Amino acid sequence: MSTDLDAADAWKRWHEERVRTVSAPHGPLALTGTHWLGDYPDGQLPAIAGRWTDGGDEVVLRAAAEDGLTLDGRPFRGEVRLGADSGAASSRVALGERRLVVMRREGLWAVRDFDPGSPAHRAFQGIEATPYDAAWSVPGRFTPYEKESTVRVENADGRARGLGLGGELRFEIRGVEHTLQVTVEEDGSLWAVFADATSGRGSHRFRFLRTPAPAADGRVTVDFNRVTLPPCTFADHFICPFPPPGNTLSVAVAAGERNLVDRSSV
Structure with missing residues (x-):
């Protein structure tokens, strides 16, 4: 039978892996720009x-040898049509150590x-996270909607985009029931964008x-112990969605990842 000590050790390993992933050479900290082709x-x-x-269903890249681009690890010149990459690790185009990742959102x-x-x-000093506390791992119940809905929410880049919501997640904290609207991922797991009473006052917004x-x-x-910071905490060029209406909890969730470590305090 697992114990709180086992859970605390597992959380510590999870936190250490999060720091390694974020600080990987092409992890979230490496993003220096998201350039929408329609703007250029x-x-x-x-x-x-x-x-x-924009080539419609693909991106068209044209380059000369002197541009210094590589495609699939080899020097590239000419024309190629590119689909969306699943991330930096799978990007086909590079410029030296930089990875150029093709992405598509809402047809753009x-x-x-x-x-x-x-x-x-260079500035990263770590992730400020609250140590594991069993009180923040609570039972919940998911109720799916009859039909998935899409709401328009502001994103971190100032544009509104659709956020798909597949149901409600109910749980109690200190005897008070709370509800979050959640997205159902392809593997059946649930994802919620939320704020709480600590947002902007001890935790990210x-x-x-x-x-x-x-x-x-x-x-x-x-398990609020494994709440994570959104990617836009690590780089300004991510387009993270803000919480949908109703996803601001009245309780102070003093758990999980809270902020980046303040360099001046290290």
Whole structure:
């Protein structure tokens, strides 16, 4: 039978892995730009070689040898059509140590620039997180909507985008029931964007909560110890969604990842 000590050790390993992932050469700290192709009709993106244009269902990249780009690890010149990458690790195009990641959101194409030498990488001192507390791991119950809904929410880059919501997650904290609207991921796990009474006052202005896939009857463990900071905490060029209406908890969730470690305090 697992104990609170086992759970605390598992949390410590999870936290250490989070720090390693975030600070990896092409992790979130490396993102130095998200360039929407619609904003650059001539195809010339800031500080990125070649010409990148919207080809409808793909991105068209044209480059000369002197641009210094590589495609699938080899020097590239000419024209190629590119689909969306799943992340920096799978990006096909690079410029030296930088990875150029093709992405698509709501039918619009963009190119992200991941640079291991980014200022955020150099400034990173760690993630401020509250040590494990069993009181913040509580039983919950998921109730799916009859039909998934989409709400428009502001994103960190100032644009509104759709956020798909598949149901409600109910749980109690200190005897008080709370509800969050959640997204159902492809593997059945749940994801919530939420704020709470600590947001902007001891924690980032919003955070992410993830749970495993619920049981057939909707039961699921809601572990706030593993609440994470959104990617836009690590780099300004992510487009994280803000919490949808109703996803601001009245309780102070003093658990999980809270902020970046303040460099001046180290």
